[in-house]
Amino acid sequence: MAEKVLLVDDEKDFLEVMAERMATRGIEVSTASSAAEAVRLAEKESFDAIIVDLMMPEMDGLEALKLLKKEKPESQVILLTGHATLEKGIEAMKLGAVDFLEKPADINELTNKIKKAHARRMMIVEKQIEEKMKAIISTKGW
Amino acid sequence: MKTTVRKQDDQGLRFFGQVIASVTHDIKNSLATINENAGLLTDHAAMAARGRPLDPEKVNVLAMRIMDQVKRADGLLKNMNRFAHSVDDSLKKVDLNEILQLLAALSVRFAAMSGANLDVQPSPKPVVIETSPFGLLNTLFLCLEVAMTAAGQGGSICLRPEKTDNGACVHFGPLPDAAMSNQDHCLSAFIDARLVKNSATRTLTLIIHDL
Numbered sequence: 356m357a358e359k360v361l362l363v364d365d366e367k368d369f370l371e372v373m374a375e376r377m378a379t380r381g382i383e384v385s386t387a388s389s390a391a392e393a394v395r396l397a398e399k400e401s402f403d404a405i406i407v408d409l410m411m412p413e414m415d416g417l418e419a420l421k422l423l424k425k426e427k428p429e430s431q432v433i434l435l436t437g438h439a440t441l442e443k444g445i446e447a448m449k450l451g452a453v454d455f456l457e458k459p460a461d462i463n464e465l466t467n468k469i470k471k472a473h474a475r476r477m478m479i480v481e482k483q484i485e486e487k488m489k490a491i492i493s494t495k496g497w
Numbered sequence: 498m499k500t501t502v503r504k505q506d507d508q509g510l511r512f513f514g515q516v517i518a519s520v521t522h523d524i525k526n527s528l529a530t531i532n533e534n535a536g537l538l539t540d541h542a543a544m545a546a547r548g549r550p551l552d553p554e555k556v557n558v559l560a561m562r563i564m565d566q567v568k569r570a571d572g573l574l575k576n577m578n579r580f581a582h583s584v585d586d587s588l589k590k591v592d593l594n595e596i597l598q599l600l601a602a603l604s605v606r607f608a609a610m611s612g613a614n615l616d617v618q619p620s621p622k623p624v625v626i627e628t629s630p631f632g633l634l635n636t637l638f639l640c641l642e643v644a645m646t647a648a649g650q651g652g653s654i655c656l657r658p659e660k661t662d663n664g665a666c667v668h669f670g671p672l673p674d675a676a677m678s679n680q681d682h683c684l685s686a687f688i689d690a691r692l693v694k695n696s697a698t699r700t701l702t703l704i705i706h707d708l
Contacts, residue, residue, distance in 0.1 A: 365609075366526050368562060372533040379540050410522060412609045413650070437525030438518075458525050459532035 358473045359383045359401070363393040363419065364408040364435075376462055382469065390419035397423055397430065404472035406465070409436035409443060417447060424451040429479045431472035435460055512635045519606045520577045527570040534562045576602045583630040588708055591633065593624035593658035593665050600637050601656065607642075612650035615641075617657075624658040626665045627707045632688040637667065640692055640703050644669035647701070664689075664707045670700030 360382050364370045367388055374384040385400070387393035390411050397405060405423060409416035416434055423430045434447045437458040444455040453475065454468050538559050545551040579599055594617075601615045608615050626633075644654050657668045689706040 366530060368566070369526065369530045369533060372530065372537055372559075372562070376533055376537050376540060379537075379544075410606075410610070412612060415610075437522045437529065458529035460529070462533075462536055 357381050357383045358403045358469050359385075360469055361385050361387065361393060361396060361400075361402040361405045363387045363390060363406065363411075363416075365389060365411045366408070377466075377469075380462075380466055382466070390414035390416065390422075393419055394422050394426070398426060401427075402430070403476050404431045404433055404469045406433045406435050406469075409434050409438045409447070417443075417450060420447060420450050420452055429476055429483070431476050433465075433468055433472060435465070509631065509635055512638055515607075516580060516603050516638075517577070520573050520580075520603065523606060524570050524573050527566045527573065531563050531566045531570075534559050534566070572602075580634070583634055585630075587629050588627060589630050590625050590627050591630050593626060593667065594619040596630070596633060596637070597656050597658055597667065600634060600641065603634075604638065604641060608645060608654075611645040611648075612652070613645045613648045614653040616653060616655045618655055620658050620660070622660075624660045624665045626705055628664075628688050628705065629708065633705070636688055636690055636705075637703065640667070640669060640701060643692070644672060644701055647672045649673065661704070664705045666705060667703045668698075668700045669702070670698065672699050672701065 358381075360377060362370060362374055362377070362384055363386075364373075365388055370386045370388060374386050377384045385396060385402070387396055390407070391414055393405065393407065394414075407416045407419055407423075411419075414422075416436065420432050420434070423432055428451075430451075432452045433454045433456065434444070434452050435456045435458060436443070447455055453472055456465060456468070538556065541551060541555065541559075576599060580603055597617045597619070601617045604615060641654070641656075645652075648654050652673070654669055655671070659666050659668065689708055690703055692701055692703050694701050
């Protein structure tokens with residue numbers, strides 16, 4: 356099954372070409388050029404990984420990360436940024452990002468991280484289903 | 498006295514760091530776009546090697562995108578180089594028209610982050626003053642930060658230089674009425690200048706005296 360990814364960046368040229376490269380690797384890509392648009396899309400659809408730029412106008416990547424994790428805690432957010440400070444990376448990881456990559460990134464490295472994020476999300480979703488099933492079984496008198 | 502000098506040095510360094518961090522961030526964005534376009538070219542080459550015909554128009558589009566980004570990165574580096582040379586002379590004759598264009602170019606990301614649009618309206622004639630180029634840029638940047646905060650999201654700030662008898666001034670505005678009333682005068686320790694507000698024209702004006 357193809358991984359479903361949301362790519363978020365205010366650099367439209369980057370967004371376009373990166374989406375095309377991912378698509379050629381069999382990844383289903385949606386794009387958003389702002390954090391607000393990304394949050395709206397993530398509310399409507401589920402993604403295996405959300406790749407977010409750290410520095411964006413109006414709402415930055417860390418704010419978006421907080422909102423995405425609040426709305427959907429199972430979200431697997433990878434930060435991809437030109438803002439190369441370790442402090443920001445640590446802050447992002449503390450807020451629940453699963454990975455942090457610096458631009459320019461290696462597409463193969465990013466693809467591997469997407470696959471790992473997909474596997475992790477599948478495990479979380481399966482666990483959630485299992486817990487729901489257990490709860491149903493324990494409350495019903497079958 | 499020592500404390501004042503230390504504060505000026507700290508502020509100057511902070512400004513230098515802010516500008517360099519912002520410009521290098523944009524250069525990295527440009528490099529990332531070049532990297533992905535070049536990567537897409539290699540993807541198409543690999544597909545062509547497997548028998549899929551190569552579309553010359555696609556190759557052309559990707560090459561053009563790379564050239565556009567090289568031009569963009571070159572512009573960013575030219576501005577950063579001009580900025581770095583602003584510390585070469587502690588006193589120099591500068592044209593405010595050129596300095597404001599440089600300031601606007603260096604502040605594009607800061608403006609985008611605060612949601613403001615910058616518009617430099619140069620004077621038809623050069624507005625020459627003798628001052629510290631770096632101190633002037635730093636002072637103008639501090640004023641611009643005040644103006645951007647006052648303008649808020651979606652605000653547009655016009656930067657207009659004007660020659661005066663003993664120096665020059667730069668007008669920032671128009672700014673929202675409500676924001677104007679909250680602005681305190683911002684005094685500069687770097688050059689002989691002061692920031693005043695004009696509620697009638699809804700502008701902040703930096704008055705600069707020749708050093």
